[in-house]
Amino acid sequence: MLALVGLAGCAVGPDFENPTLPASIGYREASLPAQFAAGGSGETQQVVLGRDIPGDWWTVFGSSELSVLIESALAASPDLEAAKAALTQAQENAFAADAGVFPSVQLKGGANRVGFSAESIGQDYTEVFTLSTGQLNISYPLDIIGGTRRQVEAAVAQADYQRFQLEAAYVTLGTNIVVTAIQEASLRAQIEASEAIVATGRRLLALVERQHALGSVALADVLAQRSAVARSEANLPALRQNLERQRNMLRALAGRFPSDPLEAQFAFEDLTLPGELPVSLPSALVEQRPDVRSAEAQLHSATAEVGISIANMLPQISLSGSYGRIGTENILSSGGVAIWDYGVSLTQPIFQGGKLLHQKRAAEAGLATAAARHKSVVLGAFRDVADALQALQSDAETVAAQRTVERAASESLAIAEGQYRSGSASFLTLLNAQNTYEQAKIGRVQAEANRFVSTAALYQALGGGWWNRQQADPDDQEATS
Known part of the structure; x- marks a missing residue:
């Protein structure tokens, strides 16, 4: 019995240990x-x-409409409902x-009704009793x-896996809504810039048509401007089609149908680029990323x-x-008869055609697979x-360059228009200046949108602050306690 008690504190197989990272690990070869x-x-x-990183990190963009939309999406998303149900299933298991x-x-x-016939012993009666x-x-x-404790350990590890899958779903949903809102703002700015370019082009077309009527320009110039x-x-x-796609994407992310109203509308004027960027220490990243966890x-379950x-x-x-x-x-x-028994049983597998040995080797291969996948993640x-x-x-460098290009293109277009009106520049010069400004303005809008998107991507890459999420369910916290 003493030997059994001593063995009861042990569990077969390797004990799980958190993988260690190199001490010199970092984000870049050069300094940040x-x-x-x-x-x-x-x-x-x-x-x-x-x-x-705050749990509601999207508030750094300064848009109340964005925050309201994300909060409503967190409450209505079917993807989150599925992740929550999967977590509950794993916890119950x-x-x-x-x-x-x-x-x-x-x-x-x-209780059984029993009949007994006495004919077999030469008696002529039948006894019926319960x-x-x-x-x-x-x-x-x-x-x-x-072995049983290892089964419990594996089941708890699977519950932890589903818990972090849920946290990853929260982070992904918030990021997707932020990025989609930024894309909507970018498309609205591009549409506004394109409409301004069309209006400018029409004014130039009217000018060219008047000059053609006076005989000062050729028909080819009119056709080129048209x-x-x-x-x-x-x-x-x-x-406009892409804008509507982004709007439908926002509806879907918020758990709504395309026919449902979406009050929020996003423009660059309503978004603020965060002036400070949190960058977690490399040693903390593995604790923050839900996919790593x-x-x-x-890996724990495979162990x-x-x-x-x-x-x-x-x-x-x-x-x-x-x-x-x-x-x-x-x-x-007291009329009943007492029946009892007690005992101990021992079962030792002797021969199963190599089944148990191959299952052990398969488990070891699964552990090696999980370790490699963890390193890859x-x-x-x-x-x-x-x-x-x-x-x-x-992106910062691109935005600076695009703003310089846009300013130069705007000044060049204004000079070309004045020279064309005075007759000192050809229409081809004006047309080239107009096309250059068109591309520069749209390029600047796209560069600014990319900078917003990269900022959101950094927050997601650092884990999205799920550990500070105020809406965290008590059951979720219990899963890893």
Whole structure:
């Protein structure tokens, strides 16, 4: 018995250990920049290393409509409902597995109508009576080698996996809504710029047509300007179609149908580029990324599965006992006869055609797979942060360059218009200046949109602040306690 008690504190198979990261791990080969500046009067974003990320990180864009839309989407998203249901299922499975460490108690009872004929012993009568039974059975599999505890461990790890899948769903939903709203704002600005370009083109067309009527320009110049106006107008339907697609995407993300109203409308004037960017320490990233934590939970479960496969190859010991009464009278009265038994059983697999051995090898291969996947997810997490930081730097430089291009193109167009009116510049010069300004203005809008998107991507790459999410369900917190 002392030996059994000593063994009861052990569990077969490897114990799970959190994977360690290199001490010199970082986001970039070079040091992080202190800021991302767009040059001139452009916005500058300061890098704040080690700052925590709020659970409602999207509020940094300063749009109340965006915050309201995301909050309503978090309450209505079918993807989140599915993730919550999957978490509940995994938690209940963990509770069910945990019940295996306790004794099992069953109560059995029954009543049978029995007829006995005495003809076999030369008597001429038949006895009919009721036989009642009641029995309490108790069984307790002794988890001496820890196989049951490993099963509980694996089930709890699966619940942790589903919990972090839910957190990833929260982060992904918020990010998708932010990015879609930014794309809507970008498309509205591009449509506005394209409509202004069309209006300018029409004014120039009217000027060219008057000069053609006076005989000062050729018909070819009129036709060229008409073609330029038509080309600018042709861009508008595609932009409006993409805008409607973004609106439908926002409805879908918010759990609404395309026919449902969507009050929120987004423009760059309603969004603020955050002036400070939190960048978590590299050592904290693996604790913050829900996909890394999910991969870690799968690695934990795979480790426990190896222990389960080893336990299946070893002896299984269980205690059992029962007590009851049987009789033709009320079994609760003294008329019944007591029946009882108790004992211990041992089961040792001898030959199963190599099944248990191959299951153990499969579990070990599954552990190696989970370890490799965990490493891959960690590498991907650091790559995401590095890509977001590089994108922010490139976007700031691109915005500065595009603003310079736009200012130069605007000044060049104004000079070309004046020279054309005075007759000192050809129409081709005016047309080239007009096309250059058109592209510069739209390019600047797209560059600014990319900077907003890269900012949202950084927040997502750093984990999205799920650990500070105020809406976190108590059951979710319990899953990892």
